Amino acid sequence: MISKIVKSGLTRRTFLKSTAATAMSAGLPGMSLAAGDTIKIGFLAPLTGAVAAWGKPGLDGCEIWAERVNAAGGIKLDDGMHKVEFVSYDNEYDPAKARTGATKLIREDGVSFIMMLGGDTWPGVQPVADKTGMLFSTLLPSDLSPDTNTLIAPAEVHPIYNVTGVEWLAENKPDLKTAVMCAQDDALGLPSVATYLAAFEAAGIEMLDDPLLFDPATTDFAPVVTRLISKNPDIVCLDTCYSDYVHPIAEQLYQQGFKGQIISCTADFYDQMIAKTSEEFMEGFIFQFPDFDDPALNADNINFTDPNGFYAEFNKRHPGQWGAVSWEYASIMDLWKAAAEKAGSSDPDAVTTAMKDGGKGAHAFGDAAWWGTELFGIDNALVGDWPVVAIEGGKARIKGFRSIPDWYAKHGDLLIKHMKAYDQMWDQRS
Template sequence: MRKFAMSALVAASLVLPGLGHAQTKTITIGFTTSETGKLNADSKPQLLGFELWRDQVNAAGGIKVGNDHYKVALKYYDDQSSAGRVQQLYSRLILQDNADFLFSPYSSGLTATAAVVSEQFGKIMITTGAAEGKTYKLGNKDLFQLYTPADKYLKSALDVIKAKDPNAKIALVYSNDGFSTAVAKGAAAAAKRMGLNIVFDESYASDTTDFGPIINKIVSSGATVLIGGGHYADGSTLARQLYDKKAKLGFISLLVAPDIPKFADLGKAAFGVTVPSQWEPSVTYKPDFGPTPAGFTKAFEAKYHSRPGYHAAGGYAAGLVLQHAIEQAGTIKQAAVAKALNHMNAMTFYGRIHFATGVADHGLQIGHDMVLAQWQKGANGKLTSQVVWPTAAQTASILYPLKKFAQ
């Protein structure tokens, strides 16, 4: 009898929380990431940002929710850069993995697919790496965007052209994916309002590897500057082939690709190329909560031995903003956290975060501003990314016009 009683106590100890010890609580955040596929290079830094935030939160004891602390668990799958897998996997994250909150995949296209699922189940999704604005104009209630919307992406590049050479002939060349197309349409409209001259406007397939025919058209158009691009694979290839074919342009601004650190591996082809950036390590925002820009940069470099770009910063900021909303709400209930997000208007290391709350554009980011960065030679002769616009934020003067073939 005594042996049976002891066995029962042992069995019970495996099921019930230990007496005198608080039960461990966990918040599960679900998402997909492109560990494989064409979006891998862009998606990877975002994942590193998520993971750095999780590690720091857990090392500090977790997210404070009322009198409790919750550790963060990240549950994610490889979406293989495929919309079909995103729809399947976000359903799995909600229905099988019981994710409490969601982060978006990388890219506007994949995020739009994930949003169909998250909205169906009423799950808050913090979107990062997803700038296209139309997803937030469909009556969605639980999406909250961190990136400056796509139609404003190339505004800083156009400001430079207007200030430096208002008579420039502009080539607008861009990937035909949803994000890049939205950026290009916004840029074309802005250029018209600013009195700037677009002499060539053409999209290309996102998997293009030979830009020769397009570059020939750019040269024939008489364009003196080029803006556009898409993601890393196509953008880096376009930059390299522009240099190889000696397309003598005075200014080049490409989306996404030049903000990935390995873009510098292109060497002379990377020199002088600019990128509209959601964030750069040199910004000097004074945050209302969370780390300073320098603090985030130092922590990222210590953990990953590389300098963070805006994809990594956006990943970390997604976690930071969600954490702050949960702490402000004092609960993990969706409605209360959504209310805290709707009321947020705060400065972070990543910049100001403020969401539209109207029915027509709920969740659209309306507080965050962008900067323009350029690859220049540092004192050691190696390429380094410098903030060159606006002038109030610059760490170096912009190189304009660009004399790439003298390098």
């Protein structure tokens, strides 16, 4: 974790410098593709461990995506049709293993593009990206900086979309006036903390205490919850806690008698939380990731092919495993495929140019703009609308779509203020 790296005296900057030497010595060959060759896509994410819920379901979704594309003939480039194949590497959410994986995927597997979760693993990979010019994607735009020219965030705009849930809550439940928050102290938790603080401030909701940051190694959440609810808040915010934290925290909130509102970035495998608590307790739980059988995803503005069918097939193959990332990596591949076909090539530079042409893109939840200079120092995040989801009658349902750019236009100064307070602006992180 970044926090642990800093405590040990190794900063992100020195980590990047040391790993750059490794990448420079690797002598990575250029990616090449002949007519008829299968296009290989790298999947570099945690497939085991505490963060696996944001990796493995995404790979499972990509396999469904590849089968659909290959069944339709593949990807059409200037030299003809190409089938597509995913090559995965489990980085276990470790920056050194991510660096090794990136090197292998490029040098040995000859991939044309690499998808990552990002976060704590990106510093290990960035020197490889810089040396090779390989195009990488992240689900965490907080990885972006002016130095990350080959990194894009085309699907998830974590953590900025979290403002939409707070905005919806303030408008629809104005009687909720106070909040508390907890998060793991790492590169996923901290920028999200800053975002929620900005959102609560913009909504006029009072924070009763500073965010409670716990060590990522925490396993006993009873004391965390006891402290969290000691001031009797109206709202408990679980930030972007991993599912391995959200579940025991929710269970403790239930056991300790909390009756208020819960809001979280994710609620992966929420059926398991309902089973451990009750349907009544989980009623109204707000988060940001819909099930893809939601009728709202059949609207004309949605840029994800047959979301209901994708969801049904995923659950048929992987029952009980649908989560926040099950569709996201596949959505990134929709954008990559469209850009590669537009460019007539799988070359990373050509794909990037085609993808960003005109400054607009077909995001899963509607047309969006390439944005980010104000916050990340580079316009490599695809930002538009995002859904607000609530659990009703034991089922996740989209309550509406909210515009992230519209919120930022009104409250961007608050977001920058809190990002700076937590050292999460790009110039502070790099």
